[in-house]
Amino acid sequence: MVGGTGSIQAVFRLVDRLADSDVPVVIYGESGTGKELVARAIHDGGARRARPFVAENCGAIPETLLESVLFGHAKGAFTGAQRATPGLFEAADGGSLFLDEIGEMSPAMQTKLLRVLQEGEVRRVGDTTVRKIDVRVIAASNRDLDAMVAAGQFRKDLLYRVRVVKIELPPLRAH
Template sequence: MMEIVERVKDTDVPVLIQGESGTGKELIARAIHERGSRRAAPFIAVNCGAIPEHLLESELFGYAKGAFTGAVRSRMGLIEEADRGSFFLDEVAELPPSLQVKLLRVLQEKETRRVGENLIRRVDVRFISASNKDVDSEIEAGRFREDLYYRLKIIVIDIPPLRDRREEIVPLLDHFLSRYSKELGRVTPCFSERALNLLLNYSWPGNIRELQNEVQRCLILSKEDTVLTEEFLTERIIG
């Protein structure tokens, strides 16, 4: 996976990352940004499915003072904030049709306009998007613009589920053990052989996110133990 990141990190072309929920799509997007030529500029992320449609436009594009009730001052949009950096659109297939048109213009013309304002602003942004849906099916159903899709998918990265890349489980466990141990101010423990075998043989339907949560939970429950045994694992992993 990191080989692909290395190949695309210094280009400016849009990247589409596809994979199940929790597979680490945002981690890949951040790696592309942090290893690339835009790393000194902002990395801005937004989940298109997490913000109500009536708020999403002003979040993405900003608004002018007086554009709507409550707009007491102008506000820069998230796309503007990402100028010279990278903009990550998570769950891009959830983007409403009206905003798909506006995003297409940004990609084509490299310019944006705030809600309630006529001034056009130039932006230099590298777009990285992600989806856990089959976007081709969304196009066939008339829910996603084909022209926007082809603008976003110049480079496509398909992330397999964690169950299909078990060789990454141990490095991921080590990474999250180290990260959360530092946050908790404790010595980094290790998993017992029995616990590790259970973790390696689990199917991880929630992918990296589930593994991350499991490590964090074990560290909290184990307090200062230097070896994490199976007693700290959730029942679904023990079986």
């Protein structure tokens, strides 16, 4: 990451301070501002750097598929589920999971994500077994999640769970 303005230098300092903690972070910024680069820098600079960094764009996957992608599924859970498949939470165990465009999640998916974050365990779609996970969640959005909470479009309790620290990336035109 490069940038010489005071605002981006402040982001770099914050990334350095966050790297060695496990607090959840939400990164805000316009499309193309490098939200995933910031998330990766947080991961790579911390104690989880030797473990996986897994990224997913929540807005690019239909809701019915997103649950399976994040949490995995059991064999036979739905048509085409030929074998049990772990989800991204399991793939990121011990590392970091970057959830890009978290504001695009449906209310039902937000509820399921909140439960996983609260319990520290995941249950694959169609399975009865729960699996403990240890994942640092770093989320991103180009939308104002506080405004979405006020409008009833995003769960307030989920926002508090994923946003202990807020990073606001300046637009590229400001670098």
